[in-house]
Amino acid sequence: MNKNYVTLGEFIINNQHDFKYSSGELSRLINSIRLAAKIVNHEVNKAGLVDILGAAGDTNVQGEDQQKLDVYANDVFKSALINGEIVCGITSEEENDYITIEGKYNANDNKYVVLIDPLDGSSNIDVNVSVGTIFSIYRRITPLGMPVKKEDFLQKGSEQVAAGYIVYSTSTMLVYTTGNGVNGFTLNPATGSFYLSHPNMKFPESGNIFSINQGNYPHFPKGVKDYIKYCQEEIEDRPYTYRYIGSMVSDFHRNIIKGGIYIYPTSSKAPNGKLRLLYECNPMAFLTEQAGGKATNGFNRILDIQPNELHERSPIFCGSIKMVEKAESFMLKYKKG
Numbered sequence: 001m002n003k004n005y006v007t008l009g010e011f012i013i014n015n016q017h018d019f020k021y022s023s024g025e026l027s028r029l030i031n032s033i034r035l036a037a038k039i040v041n042h043e044v045n046k047a048g049l050v051d052i053l054g055a056a057g058d059t060n061v062q063g064e065d066q067q068k069l070d071v072y073a074n075d076v077f078k079s080a081l082i083n084g085e086i087v088c089g090i091t092s093e094e095e096n097d098y099i100t101i102e103g104k105y106n107a108n109d110n111k112y113v114v115l116i117d118p119l120d121g122s123s124n125i126d127v128n129v130s131v132g133t134i135f136s137i138y139r140r141i142t143p144l145g146m147p148v149k150k151e152d153f154l155q156k157g158s159e160q161v162a163a164g165y166i167v168y169s170t171s172t173m174l175v176y177t178t179g180n181g182v183n184g185f186t187l188n189p190a191t192g193s194f195y196l197s198h199p200n201m202k203f204p205e206s207g208n209i210f211s212i213n214q215g216n217y218p219h220f221p222k223g224v225k226d227y228i229k230y231c232q233e234e235i236e237d238r239p240y241t242y243r244y245i246g247s248m249v250s251d252f253h254r255n256i257i258k259g260g261i262y263i264y265p266t267s268s269k270a271p272n273g274k275l276r277l278l279y280e281c282n283p284m285a286f287l288t289e290q291a292g293g294k295a296t297n298g299f300n301r302i303l304d305i306q307p308n309e310l311h312e313r314s315p316i317f318c319g320s321i322k323m324v325e326k327a328e329s330f331m332l333k334y335k336k337g
């Protein structure tokens, strides 16, 4: 059968053996996410047409203005995961604390927790630029039958059992890993099915695209400034191309296909960086490594970081391994202690 006609559902069934836990559970987890992605996609695609644009008049735990689609996407993914009867708890960028699932079936007997950024890059919504959803899945570490606890969510990224993103762009794609490589599925709006369009996605070992918000240049660490200057020199294969969409999922997706590096470093304005470790850096780092790339905080592997808080932030350098290593070499020059 032509690989392009393998649906996401068929792919999951064909690859059940890859998921080292109970077979049916992965299907139900990914199916819940797939359903939510289609519903959110429908709203994102018509955001300009209905009064769903603009801020919801509230701010999230990050203190960021919540766009109406942020709130909508959060509700859709929460409902799909809860009604899928497969998770025992959820952490979301849009929720102050983690969510336990009370009074719904015997949720405490479920084995999985999901952490999610329901709509990453949402500031792009009103200007019709691509946005995304990022998800991260762990097995709980507290006893079955009991309510989920914070430590179930504060696991190192290396403990993830699955992770992925949806990018809502010129086409809508779902890209995920269960630890056996990365596969990309494109939504056919005519049929409502996701089809395997990008099997076994791999970061090119090197590339010539760098993604970083250069508007923050004055506030960057010296090593980052030096790396940016390195990218801009007219030597060898440089200057590199500069691309920054303002949505990590979109920059990441371009980089995994073409080769490149995405950096959100610390700065004097953001001493721990901006991106959240649990539901942005960890899932994207898992995908990066599964696609043959590298993901660090400029010095250490993202997936080895022990989280202490649900919404803690981390700097991130991720993408083509040779580009990340070059950026790290500049960071190391100025490492204190």
Ligand code: P6P
Pocket (backbone or CB within 6 Å): 120, 121, 122, 123, 213, 246, 247, 248, 249, 274, 275
């Ligand atoms: P800045 C979106 O808010 C996000 O979390 C990433 O998707 C994106 O790359 C970054 O922040 C943009 O942040 O500070 O450059 O506007």
